[in-house]
Amino acid sequence: MSVDAKAEIFIEKPREAVASVMFDPKKDKLWVGGLTNVFPLSPGLLKQGSKVERVGVFLNRAYSANLRVIKEIDEFTLEISANEPFEMKMRYELAEAPGGTLAKLRIQSIGENEYRQVPSAAFARNVEDAINSDLARLKRRVELLEAE
Numbered sequence: 001m002s003v004d005a006k007a008e009i010f011i012e013k014p015r016e017a018v019a020s021v022m023f024d025p026k027k028d029k030l031w032v033g034g035l036t037n038v039f040p041l042s043p044g045l046l047k048q049g050s051k052v053e054r055v056g057v058f059l060n061r062a063y064s065a066n067l068r069v070i071k072e073i074d075e076f077t078l079e080i081s082a083n084e085p086f087e088m089k090m091r092y093e094l095a096e097a098p099g100g101t102l103a104k105l106r107i108q109s110i111g112e113n114e115y116r117q118v119p120s121a122a123f124a125r126n127v128e129d130a131i132n133s134d135l136a137r138l139k140r141r142v143e144l145l146e147a148e
Helices: 015-022 025-031 120-147
Strands: 004-011 035-040 051-058 061-074 077-082 088-097 100-109
Touching: 004 120, 015 025, 015 088, 015 100, 015 120, 025 035, 025 051, 025 120, 100 120
Parallel strands: none
Antiparallel strands: 004 100, 035 051, 051 061, 061 077, 077 088, 088 100
8 A cells, every 4th residue: 555645835935944843853843743752862853873762543553653864965854763653754854835834744755654454545635634634733833933
C-alpha cells in the first residue's frame, strides 16, 4: 500500500516565524495531531542529522517513531525519515508568498506498512486528512503566537 499525500496552507506570517514552530521539535505537540510525547534527541531547530522520537497514536494504533532529518535543502526545506506509524519520508517546506508563507507538508510511504486491514484509498485519505489538520493547527498556532 503506497501513500503520497500532500498538503499546503497559507500562513499570514514570515517564514522565520513559521519555522520557529514547525522546525522546533519541542513544539511538535502544538501542531502535530495524535502526539502524546516528543523527545528531541538533538538540540535546537531541525537541521541535517537532527533526531527526534515521537510517541503517539495513528488510526487507533500506538506508535513510537524515530525521525531523522536526512536532507537539509535550505533553511526552509527539510526531508525527514520516520519508521512509525509507518515507514515514510516527510518533506517540510516553507515558501515565501505575498503577505506570508506557504507551508507545505508531503508524506510518502516507503515499502509496506502494517495497516493492511485499512483499504489503500481509505488509508491514503486518512494520511492526507491528518496532514491537512496538522497544517491548520500550525497556522492557528503561529498566527496566535505572533499575536501575543
